[in-house]
Amino acid sequence: MFKVFLFLFIFVNSATANEINLFTSRHYESDARLFKKFTDQTGIKINIISGKSKILEKRIFEEGNNSKADILFLADAGALYSAQNKNLFSKIKSEFIKKKVPISLRNDFWVGITKRSRILYYNPNFLSKKEIEDISYEDLSDKKWLNSIAVRQSNNIYNQSLVASMLEHNGVNNTKKWLEGLVNNFARSPQGNDRAQILMVASGEAKLAIANSYYYALMLSGKKGIEQKKAAEKVIPIFPNQLNRGAHINISGAGIIKFSKNKKKAEKFLEFLLTNDSQSEFCSNSFEYPVIDDKGVDKPEYNLSSNFKEDTSIDVSIYGKRQAEAFKLMKKAGWN
């Protein structure tokens, strides 16, 4: 009996030839469809294992040389930095990639594949455009917004990256004060996902919501049902800091694993993800923004990329460097 078990397990473990193994923290069905296109074009099969970023990172780290992972694809620059810090990536050599993606969205070890902004939303029925026109992230700690701001919890990595960028721009002491003011302005104890925050604004329970850009597009697309589409139509997105550094930008990105035996194929795959066609798919399915020059990229109307000023003054890898510090300050300020 035991031999049968052993045989089965070993059998399951064996791998076949023309394929690469992708570890991803992105769970979009549309990603899988896109990967299938790559397989159709090249004959290289993409094996997927999905999970939370840190879990994937730890698994590869623990497996070390035995790891079968070829690519790690993660949503959030901080997560990429953390994997880089553990020495999991090999350097990306492709000139195509270097040419296509601006330097603020990549480094030697990983490259941004999609882009998103963490922005504000308001409901014009409850707030006039004038009150909010030139708003900045810094303004959110103003007493004027007492009991008005909806945002998810501090353990959310997008929030940590946003606060990390604040740390980089404004320093520790200012950020500390800012956080105290912000937490004081919360409309309720943080809970739910980004979409729930936007819905709070639609219903008037909060005046301002902080949420990623693609959630709004997702609701407008009707994929979340007619009620949510109607709710999103009540809400207007607003990009902060347009008078100075621009709105906070984050990426989903990927790197090639150091232990990979398929580095060439992996690089080919990353290049594929950065073509105009692939970038168009990201724009219209997961509603993210393209990382390449968006001239040749098709996108739906409600995908608002290139309509605003982006913060390109700091590298996104800063988020990773300062995330833990940011989280600590958030907790200390009482952000649950």
Added chain:
Amino acid sequence: MFAKKHKSFNFIDRSVYVFSLIISLLIIAPIFGVILGNISVDNEYFKFFSQTELVRYTKNSLFILISVLFITFFLGTFSAYLVSFYEFPFVNFFKYSLLLSFAIPPYIFGYTLSGFFENYGTFYSILNYFLDEKIINSILPNLGPFLGSIISLSLTLFGYVFILTRSSFLNQSKNLIEVGKNLGFTTFDIFFKIILPSARPAIFIGLSLVGMETLADFGTVSFFGLSTFTTGIYNSWFIFDDLKTANVLSFLLLFFILTLFVLESFFRKNMKFHNSTSSLKRKNEKINLKGTKRILAFLFCFTIFFISFLFPLFQMLFWSFTFPNSFDFLEIISINFNSMKLIFFASTVIIFLSFFVNFGTRVLKSNVLSFFSNLSIAGYAIPGIVISVAIITFFSLIDNLLHLSIKSYFIGSLAGLIFGYVIRFYSISFNTIKTVYLKINKTIDDSALLLGFDKLKILKKIHFPLLKSHFVFAFILISIEIIKELPITLILRPFNFETFSTKAFNMASNDLIEAAAVPSLFIILWSSLLIILSIKFFLIDKK
């Protein structure tokens, strides 16, 4: 040590002893190896953590634990009491249908609850036919994180208390209510002074399972955004890369669990069992409820059934139909096949191991063995995330120490996945078998020994036939858990290997809760089917 009691201290005894001990140790090794190997409180994050967070985490965990225990105790024992001793409309239906709550994982109940009550959610859509938007938004209840978690956990876990209490009531030899009445007790007194105490071991085992599930829960509390021990472990492990703080927290968590165990065995030891052999069992005459009481009893059971099972089922059906998601037919087949494979292998291994150790503990009467076997069921209280990382670390450690490379056979393979399940679900099987073993009078073993049976013959000829049907029951309980299990499967599964829970989670974590409806429905379907099977072939009252 154990040889003193029986002359037959022989090769078989020794083998049973050694194997039982090895099994128990192997199950606890990864967890304790990792935790004890890394305990140290001398680092910066822990200082920060213990200053600001530790008290809050402890408070929250205890508050959730106590609330859930209290509610599951009330729901479980009272519904078991009603269906066991009284006659009212649909009583035979409720007797079994309340078990269907097992089919709903707490996190899916959480998705349901929040999707139903959120702004512009399902409840909104329903009310929108009758009311104006402003009025609806003002009356939608805002379930805070505590209420949301407590409701989700209580209504998906009370079944443990219900099922164990009810089976304990069924095994009572005399009509307890009659006895109480003869003594001049009121109905209230009969319930608290006779009926509840008579089922105390069952209630405590049920509550200890609920307690462990509650403390180990990560999906629900993190969905609702509560800081508890598990989210604390998760944060320190995954955000701060601080295995040490995570281990200190795991250790504290284990401490709470072990306290539950000690309490349980304390109560167990201080009890006398009033068991009878089945031949003496009299048919339990039920009391026919009249008037308002009849309606109230019906309403009580119906409400629990509705909220715990129909509500999530309807919400998932609603989502599946409102958002007809093109769910690949072939994928459904392959996921079903994956689930069957996992269930078959894991359950077989778990039942075999736990039966063997239970047998060893019973016949050898060794304190050492008893201690380790009791400890080995602690895996149930350990969050799946921790178990997964512990397994990875454990095999890395072995590889490094012994210069092997067995790790790759256990990470990203069915073997590792099953090992994870064994650690996590061992206690279900262990406790199920233990409960039955406690009811088998030990004098039977002694008589058999006097008749010249050796221990393996006792195992084969006496214990196995008596326990057989309970293996099926353990199999079903484990299967339901495996279908619902999330973190271990997520982390340790092989490439391209999806289960319904990983599929549902992937969708839900991508904020496509509606698209998680189809896989969630399959989880509910499978589990319901297994529950109904168990009722039909095992739990149905023998008349």
